[in-house]
Amino acid sequence: MSDAIFNLDASIRTDLGKGASRRLRHQDKVPAILYGGNEDPVSLTLDHNKVIQAQEFEAFYSHVLTINIDGKKVEALVKDMQRHPYKPKVTHIDFQRVIAGEKVHTNVPLHFINEDKAPSIKVEGGHAEHHMADVEITCLPKDLPEFIEVDLMEVALGQTLHLSDITLPKGVESVELGKGESHDLAVVTVKAAKGAAAADADGEEEATEE
Numbered sequence: 417m418s419d420a421i422f423n424l425d426a427s428i429r430t431d432l433g434k435g436a437s438r439r440l441r442h443q444d445k446v447p448a449i450l451y452g453g454n455e456d457p458v459s460l461t462l463d464h465n466k467v468i469q470a471q472e473f474e475a476f477y478s479h480v481l482t483i484n485i486d487g488k489k490v491e492a493l494v495k496d497m498q499r500h501p502y503k504p505k506v507t508h509i510d511f512q513r514v515i516a517g518e519k520v521h522t523n524v525p526l527h528f529i530n531e532d533k534a535p536s537i538k539v540e541g542g543h544a545e546h547h548m549a550d551v552e553i554t555c556l557p558k559d560l561p562e563f564i565e566v567d568l569m570e571v572a573l574g575q576t577l578h579l580s581d582i583t584l585p586k587g588v589e590s591v592e593l594g595k596g597e598s599h600d601l602a603v604v605t606v607k608a609a610k611g612a613a614a615a616d617a618d619g620e621e622e623a624t625e626e
Contacts, residue, residue, distance in 0.1 A: 423482045424470065426450075426460040446506050450483065450492060452513035460485065460511075467506050471497065475562045478524045480514050491557070493522055514557045521591065523550040524561055526582075528604060530569040542573045542606045551579070551603075552591040559587030566603060576605040 429447065444464040451457040460483075470476045476494065483490050496510035514520055526548060536542045551564060566582055578600045579590050592599040 422470075422476075422479050423484065424462055424466060425484045426462045427486055429459045429461045446509060448509040448511060450485075450490065450511045450513060452492075453515050455513065458485070462509070464506065467509070468504065471506060474525055478522065478560065478562050480557050480560060481511070483511065491516075493520060495522075516557060518556075519554050520557055520560060521552075521554045522560070523552050525550045525563045526566050526603070527563045528566050528568055530567055534568045534571060534606070536571055536573040536575075536606045537568070540573050541609050543609060544568060544571075545605045545607050547602045547604060551582070553584070553588050554591055554594075555588040559585065561585045561588060564588075568604065568606065571604070571606045573606055573608055577603045579603060 426448065446462045446464050446467050448460040448462055449457055450460055477497075478493075480491050480493060483492055491514040492511040493514055494509060495512045496508075497506060498508040499505065500507055512520075526546075528544060528546065531537060531544050534542075534544075537544060553564075564582065564584065566577065568577075571577060579593050580600045582590075582603060584590065592601055
């Protein structure tokens with residue numbers, strides 16, 4: 417993966433408002449805003465082609481990016497991205513400044529591994545039902561992972577993994593778990609196939625009748 421996707425050039429824009437943003441988009445530019453830290457928000461303009469290429473990579477949304485603003489480099493995270501309802505166009509981006517030594521609060525994607533090898537799925541015919549695609553975390557910028565793995569190899573048929581079952585990288589904390597045990601949300605469940613469940617039920621009924 418090229419480091420180019422983590423480095424974006426931007427210019428400060430002073431022409432604000434819906435009309436100005438519309439004109440920028442017609443020029444293949446993306447209006448954006450940078451906020452956070454102890455500095456005032458800054459309105460930016462980025463090249464749409466560079467943004468559309470970078471946003472195709474999953475890591476773009478969870479990696480600390482370097483934004484070169486008229487020669488000044490600033491580290492930031494993507495906090496929100498707006499897209500055109502049907503055209504392949506990014507219409508606006510919100511960036512949040514990243515300050516070294518201060519914890520960031522963001523969402524990181526989950527990668528479910530060994531789904532095709534788990535005995536409960538491969539042998540017993542179960543299927544994984546994903547309840548979450550990403551997880552809300554807090555950590556220092558240096559500890560920010562691009563993704564978090566969820567290993568399904570040992571998950572039994574009918575078993576549900578919760579947030580507390582997921583191994584987080586060192587220095588990374590779950591925002592939800594920090595709210596208490598009642599926030600230990602379900603992440604993934606290995607369920608029996610519907611046909612198999614129905615067959616088991618029929619078998620039990622026949623056994624009862626005998």
